[in-house]
Amino acid sequence: MQVLAFNGSPRKEWNTATLLKKALEGAESQASETELIHLYDLDYKGCHSCYSCKLKGGKSFGKCAVIDGLTPVLGKVIEADALIIGFPIYMGAVAGMAQSFLERLVYPLWDSENMGTLLKKRIPTGLICTMGAPVSRMKEMGLDGRVRTVEMMTGMAFGAVESIIVTDTYQYDDYSKYAHQPFVNPEEKAERHRTVFPQECEKAFEMGARLAASASEA
Template sequence: MKVYAINGSPRKNKNTATLLQKALDGVKESAKDKEIETEIINLYDLNYTGCISCFACKRLGGKSYGKCTVKDDIKEVLEKLSEADGIIFGSPIYLGNITGQLQSFLERLIFQYLVYDKNHSSIAPKKMSTAFIYTMNVPEEIMNEVGYLKTFNHIGAYIEQIFTKPLVMYSNNTYQFDDYSKYKMEIFSEEEKAAHRKAQFPIDCQKAFGLGVNLIK
């Protein structure tokens, strides 16, 4: 079995990456006697674009039907994911949405399998399990008030249409810097942020672990 975590954050050891690793640890815990491979793929290490609308993946009778043909750094990643048993996506929230890197990646991953028929069917080779971890600076109440959930549900609907309905977790009011005094951030209280992280982030790590445990059944 193979489960991949797709890190849409530019940081490899902060909130999003940490929670993705915890989720993979949970996957390994749930596997027990099963042989399972896990890997984190850091999108910011790769050079690629979003969908270029060439429609090669839609050409009837062509060798590329159902496959993205753009040759760049994620071509091999897309091939890996076609054989995955599970995919866990993770992203911080920038301007109310997932990062541009992850958005571009999802365009390439999802569009190749989306059929333009009446049901918008999927030709993904496997209906692998999926999950999504969202991390953000705003508290949960603000996330609910400003419409973030509508965006997240929209993303989840596309993933469900092609693969399976994703398990979802949110990590709110995240701690962003080691020293807030070095940045123009007076609307935030470093003391409050630090206290919240100390109390909440271990809980979020447990939630991510549990998400991983429940990913592969």
């Protein structure tokens, strides 16, 4: 069984990547082979709006026709048994590289005429979203709604999706060196990172294990 994870953060050792690695450890606990792909290592753009993936009878129907650094990865996804996609929130939205990845991955798979999927198999998918905002601000800004939208769209393509939202993340190695909003309390952030973040990692581990187990039943 192959479980693929995608890191939509440019940082390879921070919140999103750490959670993804934990999720993959969970998948490995269910005897899966795993791979973590850092999207920032790939040279690609978002959807070109060519609509080749929707052209009836066209050779790219149901597939992204754009050829670039993402193309081999999109091929691997279709072979995978489960997926885990991690992304931070940037500027109140899914961070750009992850959004571009989702456009190229998910949109071609929609069966637009039947409001379903063109995929012949179900690929259990997990989403991990991280953000600096605490829960209260996430709700004020409707950021959880962004994640629900990705969940709905990804679920339509892959058949099964679940998500973890990790709020109030620790952003800098030393808050005294960086400009930050006045309502951010570095001590509280550090404490949360020390006590709550490990619990979020545990949830990620459990999600990875669940996805792998559900993939093996499919």
